[in-house]
Amino acid sequence: MTPLEVDGLRVAVRRRGKALTVLDDVSFAVGAGQCLGIVGESGCGKSLTLRAAMGLLPPGAVRTAGEVRAGSGLAMVFQDSHASLDPTMRIGSFVADVVRRRQGASRAAARRQAVELLAAVGVPDPGLRSRAYPHELSGGMRQRVAIALALATDPGVLLCDEPTTALDVTLQAEILRLLDTAREERGLGVVLVSHDVAVIRQVADVVAVMYAGQIVEAGPASEVLDRPRHPYTRALIDAVPTLDRPPGPFRPIPGAPPDPAAYSPACRFLARCAHRAPACQEVVPGIHALDERHRSACVHQEGT
Ligand SMILES: Nc1ncnc2c1ncn2[C@@H]1O[C@H](COP(=O)(O)OP(=O)(O)O)[C@@H](O)[C@H]1O
Ligand SMILES: [Mg+2]
Structure with missing residues (x-):
């Protein structure tokens, strides 16, 4: 069974007494050892997608359609590791508690496993560090502990919500490597x-x-990021400096994403799109297959 499959997910929130659809027909699957990247500007629904998959929607948000099938356990890592760690507990005891609850291991065995997990996520001197409290650790180290905590539940899929956004670029790369190792080894x-x-x-x-x-475009990372077919993907890529692109002026996307109250049945990127045409007002763009693995919701399919 696929570790995680999300199909036709729709989520609504309550705002001023009205139900507002904020996620619409979101579908994706994650295979064992696979990393799916979900990218988009702030407010486009990434966090709610993860929370809905996890079954942890915030109060006021409800799933109104769609299915989530998890073939194995799910665990979540947040941007702010303070959210997942207990400030009053030594990190080793906290991780050991999760191991004990999960596996019914003895106190000593859980303790040993906690130290092993801390070592696995790159906490130096894990035996000693396991006695530290969260506030005694740096942000990067706390994020490693949060990942150890998630791994302690032995999940099949790890859902990571902006896990490196609060960190500088060097730490960011280290945490990403850590996720990559966990993906490969486990x-x-x-x-x-x-x-x-x-x-x-x-x-x-996969992106x-x-x-x-x-979801306006999806497919293998090499396809989506190197040969984007949706103008929004193209615009997102052009808006960030990358090492493998010649330096030039960044081209930020003009305007801002619409508020959910203004979500239309036509293309929602229309107002900001460099390729908009009169027909875009009339067509309701469903995401459709370009080939076996690549999907796009743009009716023009430009950028090939
Ligand atoms: N608890 C909530 N109650 C009401 N609206 C929410 C709630 N959480 C998120 N939203 C709205 O849902 C949309 C998607 O939010 P979110 O998933 O947090 O986006 P992202 O993670 O991509 O920045 C936004 O318009 C946001 O304002
Ligand atoms: Mg978010």
Whole structure:
């Protein structure tokens, strides 16, 4: 069974007494040992997608359609590791508690496993460090502990919501490498959410691009990021500096994503799109297959 399959997901939130659809027909699958990157600007629905998959929607948000099938356990890592760590507990005890609850291991065995997990995520001197409290650790080290904590539940898929956004570039690369190692060594499926194309490019083998609550393009990373077919993907890529592109002026995407109250049945990127045509107003663009693995929601299919 596929470790995680999300099919036709729709989520609504309550705002001023009205139900507002914020996620619309979101579908994706994550295989064992695969890393799916979900990328898009802030507010486009990335966090709600992960929370809906995890079954952890915030109060006021409900799934109104679609299915989530998880063939194995899911665990989540957040941008802010303070959210997942207990400030009053030594990190080793905290991780050991999760191991104990999960496996019914003895106190000593759980303790040993906790130290092993801390070592596996690159905490130096893990025996000693396991006695530290979260506030005694740097941001990068805390994020490693948060990943150890997630791994302690032995998940099939790790859902990571902007796990490196609060970190500087060097730490960011280290954490991404760590996720990559866990993927390789444990056959862990990873969903990595980021607003940053450069982060997604470093680790994802499959990419889904989200805009205004919908997936507008998806496929193998090499296809989507090197030969984007949706104008929004193209615009996202052009808006960030990358090492493998000649330096030039960044071209930020003009305007901002629409508010969910203004989501239309026509193309939601229309107002900001460099390739808009009169027909775009009339067509309701469903995401459709370009080939076996690549999907796009643009009716023009430009950029080939
Ligand atoms: N708890 C909530 N209640 C109401 N609206 C929410 C809630 N969480 C998110 N939203 C709205 O849903 C949309 C998607 O949010 P989110 O998933 O957090 O986006 P992203 O993670 O891509 O920045 C946004 O318009 C946001 O304002
Ligand atoms: Mg978010």
